[in-house]
Amino acid sequence: MRIVNLAHGNLYALGAFVTASLVGKWLAGTRTLILYLLVPAGAFAAAAVGALLEPTLLRPFYRRAEEYQLLVTFGLLMILEDLMRLIWGPYPLSASTLFSELGSITLGDAIYPTYNLLVIATGAVAALFLWAFVYRTRFGLLLRATAQDMRRAAALGVNVNRVYVQAFTIGCFMAGLGGAIVVPSQSAVLGMGVDALVLAFIVVVIGGLGSLEGALIGALIVGVFREIGITVFPEIELAVLYLIAAIVLLVRPAGLFGRAT
Amino acid sequence: MNLLETTKLTKYFGDTHAVDAVDFRVGEGEVLALIGSNGAGKTSLVNLISGLFQPDSGQIRLRGADVTSLSVHERIKAGIARSFQIVNLFDQLTMLDNVALSIFARQDMTRYFWSLADRFDAVWQEALEILRQFGLERTRAIVAGGISQGERKLLDVAVAYALRPRLLFLDEPTSGVSTRDKAQIMNIVTSVVRSQGITAVIIEHDMDIVFKYSDRIVVMHDGKILADGTQEEIRRNDSVTRTLIGVADA
Amino acid sequence: MNTVALPVTERFPIKMLAWAVLGAAVLASLPFVIAEYQTILLAYGLVMAIAALGFNLLLGYTGLLSFGHSAYFGVGAYAVAMMVKYLHVQSMELYLLATVVASFVVAILFGFVCVRYTKIFFSILTLALSQVLWSLAYKFYWVTGGSDGLRVPTPTLLGGVIGGNEDKIYFLSHAYYYYVLVLFLACVLVMWVIVHSPFGKALQAIRDNETRARFVGIRIRQYRLVAFVVSGVFTGIAGALWVPLNGLTTPDILYWPFSGEIVFMCVLGGFQNFSGPIVGAVVFNYLKTYAVGATTYWQGLLGLILVFLVLTLPTGIVGMLNQLVRKAKKRASA
Numbered sequence: 001m002r003i004v005n006l007a008h009g010n011l012y013a014l015g016a017f018v019t020a021s022l023v024g025k026w027l028a029g030t031r032t033l034i035l036y037l038l039v040p041a042g043a044f045a046a047a048a049v050g051a052l053l054e055p056t057l058l059r060p061f062y063r064r065a066e067e068y069q070l071l072v073t074f075g076l077l078m079i080l081e082d083l084m085r086l087i088w089g090p091y092p093l094s095a096s097t098l099f100s101e102l103g104s105i106t107l108g109d110a111i112y113p114t115y116n117l118l119v120i121a122t123g124a125v126a127a128l129f130l131w132a133f134v135y136r137t138r139f140g141l142l143l144r145a146t147a148q149d150m151r152r153a154a155a156l157g158v159n160v161n162r163v164y165v166q167a168f169t170i171g172c173f174m175a176g177l178g179g180a181i182v183v184p185s186q187s188a189v190l191g192m193g194v195d196a197l198v199l200a201f202i203v204v205v206i207g208g209l210g211s212l213e214g215a216l217i218g219a220l221i222v223g224v225f226r227e228i229g230i231t232v233f234p235e236i237e238l239a240v241l242y243l244i245a246a247i248v249l250l251v252r253p254a255g256l257f258g259r260a261t
Numbered sequence: 262m263n264l265l266e267t268t269k270l271t272k273y274f275g276d277t278h279a280v281d282a283v284d285f286r287v288g289e290g291e292v293l294a295l296i297g298s299n300g301a302g303k304t305s306l307v308n309l310i311s312g313l314f315q316p317d318s319g320q321i322r323l324r325g326a327d328v329t330s331l332s333v334h335e336r337i338k339a340g341i342a343r344s345f346q347i348v349n350l351f352d353q354l355t356m357l358d359n360v361a362l363s364i365f366a367r368q369d370m371t372r373y374f375w376s377l378a379d380r381f382d383a384v385w386q387e388a389l390e391i392l393r394q395f396g397l398e399r400t401r402a403i404v405a406g407g408i409s410q411g412e413r414k415l416l417d418v419a420v421a422y423a424l425r426p427r428l429l430f431l432d433e434p435t436s437g438v439s440t441r442d443k444a445q446i447m448n449i450v451t452s453v454v455r456s457q458g459i460t461a462v463i464i465e466h467d468m469d470i471v472f473k474y475s476d477r478i479v480v481m482h483d484g485k486i487l488a489d490g491t492q493e494e495i496r497r498n499d500s501v502t503r504t505l506i507g508v509a510d511a
Numbered sequence: 512m513n514t515v516a517l518p519v520t521e522r523f524p525i526k527m528l529a530w531a532v533l534g535a536a537v538l539a540s541l542p543f544v545i546a547e548y549q550t551i552l553l554a555y556g557l558v559m560a561i562a563a564l565g566f567n568l569l570l571g572y573t574g575l576l577s578f579g580h581s582a583y584f585g586v587g588a589y590a591v592a593m594m595v596k597y598l599h600v601q602s603m604e605l606y607l608l609a610t611v612v613a614s615f616v617v618a619i620l621f622g623f624v625c626v627r628y629t630k631i632f633f634s635i636l637t638l639a640l641s642q643v644l645w646s647l648a649y650k651f652y653w654v655t656g657g658s659d660g661l662r663v664p665t666p667t668l669l670g671g672v673i674g675g676n677e678d679k680i681y682f683l684s685h686a687y688y689y690y691v692l693v694l695f696l697a698c699v700l701v702m703w704v705i706v707h708s709p710f711g712k713a714l715q716a717i718r719d720n721e722t723r724a725r726f727v728g729i730r731i732r733q734y735r736l737v738a739f740v741v742s743g744v745f746t747g748i749a750g751a752l753w754v755p756l757n758g759l760t761t762p763d764i765l766y767w768p769f770s771g772e773i774v775f776m777c778v779l780g781g782f783q784n785f786s787g788p789i790v791g792a793v794v795f796n797y798l799k800t801y802a803v804g805a806t807t808y809w810q811g812l813l814g815l816i817l818v819f820l821v822l823t824l825p826t827g828i829v830g831m832l833n834q835l836v837r838k839a840k841k842r843a844s845a
């Protein structure tokens with residue numbers, strides 16, 4: 001969508017906190033099945049925030065220099081961080097019962113938490129949905145057209161404002177979903193937003209800007225190497241990722257699947 | 262010897278060959294018009310020669326020397342300069358600054374970070390003189406983003422000219438400008454260019470301008486050179502009139 | 512003096528020089544007029560002004576928005592701390608030397624990678640690299656003291672001639688304040704010359720139109736890298752000057768919100784003119800001090816103000832003042 005949103009990581013964090021507080025605190029005693037169904041609550045919260053943000057804070061800057069978008073979303077990043085601190089306090093929130101409930105299964109020699117399979121499945125479904133949405137629906141077509149040339153799309157009668165707010169909301173939904181689904185296996189913590197942002201950036205660098213399949217492959221690579229890094233070199237796991245990103249940048253500056261934008 | 266020669270110059274964008282095995286030549290001191298319908302490959306050819314892109318195959322020779330693999334910076338040093346179809350200027354700097362920057366860059370003075378730019382009187386004098394030649398000295402203190410389209414077009418040429426090139430490429434120097442201003446721009450440009458003995462290649466759509474100001478005309482179509490000759494030869498060329506009908510005036 | 516051009520951009524007229532001298536004189540007289548605590552607070556402001564000045568070389572003049580300048584500030588500060596911890600050095604001059612070298616090295620390394628990209632990529636890349644440094648400072652606690660940080664005692668100035676024995680507060684609000692003031696004025700002068708040099712004009716050209724700059728023969732990447740390194744070293748020097756004031760350096764100054772503060776300062780003061788960052792840094796310094804005192808959520812408050820600034824006052828304080836002056840002049844001459 002050609003929007004640069006530095007606060008995107010904090011929408012992921014918001015999803016994590018909402019779900020954690022809902023599932024891990026407020027309704028902690030309820031039946032586990034219901035809790036599972038409530039996990040996406042974080043995604044909806046993030047989507048709602050996104051729907052509010054786009055028309056107020058992002059729309060005024062589409063025609064202006066990109067720096068302003070960066071500045072505004074950076075301010076937003078700071079606001080959201082403290083907002084989360086205000087609402088949920090400075091301590092981590094967890095929803096670990098959902099994680100341990102599913103137990104683990106044995107895959108060959110290894111014992112693997114079943115919850116992670118759920119995460120993988122959700123990720124796959126979400127990726128498929130997003131891809132189909134952008135490339136196979138009429139809305140997706142409108143979105144791509146508007147992103148490429150806003151004025152021309154408007155001249156053709158597309159309600160650009162509505163397209164953008166809807167698309168942005170979906171993007172926020174995805175971010176919130178990511179945070180929500182991951183919270184049972186790792187707590188919601190202040191600062192996770194920026195960490196996620198930096199990781200997301202590495203994913204995009206490796207996978208290539210403007211490419212969904214690139215984002216997927218990039219995410220897989222980052223995920224795998226991060227785990228390897230944490231196990232083998234805990235101090236420099238971030239550095240390992242940067243090394244990979246740097247190598248990719250030097251060899252294929254547009255990323256593995258990058259398209260010229 | 263020709264000032265510039267290309268041999269089988271080719272560039273693909275995806276599946277389309279924007280420039281298809283083109284043998285293009287420009288003679289010393291000529292004013293050459295490069296015409297053709299949209300998408301014919303004119304700007305791509307200029308982009309290749311000026312160094313914006315590297316060709317997929319083929320060679321470019323400047324006065325016999327192979328410049329195909331030179332960087333943009335090196336080509337400018339070798340004497341190639343250009344203006345742009347969509348005007349490219351330093352919008353927040355004044356017109357005088359814009360031209361002065363070319364002069365500083367030409368003399369490798371942009372490295373100097375220890376002395377004030379204002380002190381280099383010679384540079385500013387030359388910049389003013391160039392603005393005068395282009396009829397732009399009245400608005401010299403206005404930032405480039407705040408002048409008329411015609412003035413911007415002229416300034417773009419002036420900035421390229423300030424590099425004192427041997428070969429100047431002008432990409433549609435009169436597009437988006439009123440008919441009266443077109444003539445004024447072309448008069449200024451060609452008089453400056455001819456008086457300094459600069460070889461110029463002008464991409465143009467307006468056939469009146471092409472016939473009035475150029476020595477030779479090269480017609481491109483579909484990435485290839487369709488015809489190459491004087492006004493009379495081109496006028497008489499049937500395939501040219503066939504492919505260009507309905508395209509002439511912007 | 513150039514009689515040919517009537518540039519819209521700033522020149523070096525006698526009037527401005529007079530103002531600068533006056534300003535310097537006022538700043539120099541302050542320790543005798545205001546309370547010690549206020550002087551030290553101002554010293555912080557001047558130090559941040561140096562950082563902001565360096566930062567704005569990239570933003571205002573080269574068009575590159577860095578969200579990772581905390582890296583160079585932190586490198587400067589930690590360089591000092593390392594000198595204390597491992598070499599038991601107390602001389603401010605040696606601190607500055609170490610800082611210049613360290614921030615130069617880091618800036619070149621980071622800059623080499625970052626200047627290949629522009630806009631979003633550049634910004635996030637700078638953010639990411641500073642985060643790497645932060646995590647290193649955090650995790651290698653046996654070197655950097657981890658989240659506790661490293662203590663730095665008051666240094667000696669001018670090769671040991673001044674300092675070492677005096678009352679710390681007195682030292683900071685007098686001798687050290689003047690030291691900072693002199694360096695501040697020197698940095699302002701150096702940056703002024705750089706920005707008004709042919710090199711500075713080339714940077715602005717790159718900012719305005721990269722393609723045109725390229726086709727005038729300017730090697731974009733090289734110039735951006737030089738600007739990046741100069742910017743980093745300025746900010747590193749600020750970091751070194753900051754540590755003795757704070758007495759301690761922690762990973763917090765490498766953490767991304769600190770980069771945000773530097774950005775904030777320039778937006779507040781106005782990044783499109785020379786003095787904007789200076790004004791912004793000093794004002795911000797006071798703003799933050801009061802905000803921190805007022806609420807734990809001062810970061811969110813600052814974020815709110817930043818958003819407000821970008822929406823309503825994009826040219827910052829100095830920009831707005833300039834506009835008012837221009838309007839007043841027009842009305843006067845009409």
